[in-house]
Amino acid sequence: MDRSVAVRRMPPWTKWAAIAVALLVALAAFWLYAPRAGSQTVAVDRLTISPVRSGKFEDFVPLRARVTPLFTVFLDAIEGGRVEKVIAEDGVDLAPGQLIAVLSNAELQLSVLARQTEVEQQINNMRSQELALSQTRLANQRSVLEAGLSADKARRQYEREAPLAARGFVAGRQFADTQDQYRYEQQRLAVLRRGQATDERLQGSQLSQQRASSASLQSSLALARSSLEALNLRAPVGGKLSGFDIQVGQSLKRGERIGQIDSPGRNKLMAGVDEFYLGRVQLGQKANVELAGRNYPARVAKIYPQVQNGQFQVDLQFIGAEPTAIQRGQTLQAKLTLGDPAPARLIPAGAFYNETGGNWVFVVSPDGKSAVKRTVRLGRRNPDSIEVLEGLDVGERVITSPYTGFVDKDRLDIDLTAKD
Structure with a gap:
């Protein structure tokens, strides 16, 4: 004969206790894993992490220099007239006083x-x-x-x-x-x-x-x-005639530019230098020109202080023999020395400098899981390295890649799982 079995139910307070525990666990997880104000999680493969090392800082500026004649004399038609005879051709070597063309007026x-x-x-x-x-x-x-x-x-x-x-x-x-x-x-x-x-x-x-x-x-x-x-156009100096393209029968105005005479066999280099170095470039500073595996010494002969497009111009002259077979307009690689090599703490040059101005960097923790912002003082820089004056010790690691997207953060959480 069947009999009824009494069902045992949980007390009401147990149900509410379970809900409270679940909420606490959710809040703890959110506190642990949710991004904090002033911090951001970044995948490690987006970052370039470089160590602070000890070495010699070479103070130089790389330049792209253009070959130009050392001296240039422009030719103008002193008196206007009709071209009756063209005697010289473009590209020839002229002697002083040599007849170039004859005009009539x-x-x-x-x-x-x-x-x-x-x-x-x-x-x-x-x-x-x-x-x-x-x-x-x-x-x-x-x-x-x-x-x-x-x-x-x-x-x-x-x-x-x-x-x-x-x-x-x-x-x-x-x-x-x-x-x-x-x-x-x-x-x-x-x-x-x-x-x-x-x-x-x-x-x-x-x-x-x-x-x-x-x-x-x-x-x-x-x-x-x-x-x-003056209707007989003559070369005022000796050199190579260039830019000379007049024809018989052509009418020239008074003072019209008809060509130029370049100094024979002697050249200089014109290069643009970043305006950051305007106060550090002086006349007579040494430079080095690399061509075909050889180095040719040069010096700063003239400085043009006018800044255009973030650069100012300098003239470099070769010291001693200049490279053979260089042509007008050719581009050469050069290094302008700003100071003697000196021992220093160094970090690799990186895009971070453009965003921080060298005033602070992200320093990576020893376990590599995070990085915090730290105020530093950086000194001289070249295309390879930046001199550390204060704020970093040898062996510490810093992020040298661009800080785009987290410039306003104080802390970075590095996601190591994204590492290849």
Whole structure:
């Protein structure tokens, strides 16, 4: 005979206790595994982790330098005209004064001829004036001589009559006339001499002015003639002609650029340097140029401090023999030395520097599971290494890859399971 069995049920408080335990476990798991504020989990394969090591820091800047002529002289058409003859070709070696091309300019030629005629007429007029002044000077000298002769005659007549007049042998009226004539001739001679001195002074000044004007006109005439000579284009210096491409019959404007002459066999290097190094680059600093497995020493010859696109330009000149067979426009690799090698703590150069400015880095924990932000002081840098001044010890490891995505974090949790 069946009988009913009593079902044993759990007390109500047990059910609520189980729910509470489950909530506590969920909260603990969330606290352990949920990302904290200021932290982020990053897969290890996204990071480049590098150790801090001890070594020698080589202070240099790599450069891409372009070969350019050491000296360049530009050729311009001093006077415009029509090209009548082209004598030299682009790329030839020129001697100083060598004829390159011949121009013609009818208007300039007529103008120069008119100017030449005008100047010659002015010169002839001044020569006529100079001749007239010379003749006036001679006439004054002749007048003074004649007056002097007359004064001497009057003096002798006076000296002969004076004792005779005293004895009564010469009439008083006649002796008075002799005295008056003698006095007149003396005064006339004195006046002529004063006038001659005045004329000499004025004529001398006038002659000096005329001679200066004549020299100026002669210079003007020579300049007019040189403008005609400028139609014959000549090489001002010796070197290689480049950029020269004019044709017979072509019309050139006054001052138009027609080419350039490059220094023969001598070159320099022009290179752009990051503006970060503007205060550290000095004239005379050493550089090294690598070409075909050989090194060629060079030095900084000129600095252009104007910054464009984050760079300034420098000129490098070879010390001693320069590489053979280098061509204008060729690009060479060079190293600009900023200082002597010195012992230092080093970390590899990485993209992190652009995002932190070298003020802080993420330092990896010894177990490699996390990294924390640490303030550091970094010094000099080159393409390979960065000098550590403060904040890191040899043997510690830092993240040197880009910090994109977690620049604002203070801590990184490194997921080692993503490691290959």
